[in-house]
Amino acid sequence: MKLLYFRAGWCGVCHVKEPVAEEVARALGLPLEVFDVDEAHGRAEAGVRRIRGVPTLALVDGDRVRFRLMGSTITPENVEHLVARMRPPPGAPPP
Numbered sequence: 001m002k003l004l005y006f007r008a009g010w011c012g013v014c015h016v017k018e019p020v021a022e023e024v025a026r027a028l029g030l031p032l033e034v035f036d037v038d039e040a041h042g043r044a045e046a047g048v049r050r051i052r053g054v055p056t057l058a059l060v061d062g063d064r065v066r067f068r069l070m071g072s073t074i075t076p077e078n079v080e081h082l083v084a085r086m087r088p089p090p091g092a093p094p095p
Contacts, residue, residue: 001066002031006046006056009038014055017074021057024079030059059083 005021007014018034025032035042037054045051049058049065057074059066059082067082069075 001059001061002033003028004045004049004058004060005032005034006037006042006049006051006054006058007034008054009036011054013071017055017057017071020074020076021055024057024076027076028079028083 003021003025005018007018021034022032035045037043037046037051046056049060051058051068053070055074056068056070057079058068059079066086069078069082
């Protein structure tokens with residue numbers, strides 16, 4: 001799994017939320033890839049992941065987007081809550 005952060009250079013909220021995305025990635029021990037949708041590579045990746053607005057933080061597992069958070073919902077608490085919901089309950093067999 002990895003985190004993808006989609007932003008734009010002109011987006012003030014994107015600049016505010018980028019350190020939050022970096023903090024979340026460190027806390028979860030996941031790699032973070034940052035994509036600027038003002039660039040061709042960023043637009044292409046946003047299209048593949050069906051990202052419609054910035055900023056967006058997406059947790060991906062291979063080709064599957066497990067969740068997306070946009071704008072002010074990008075908080076460590078929201079990410080932690082969503083990641084916890086994806087973990088199997090204690091004592092459950094591994095997937």
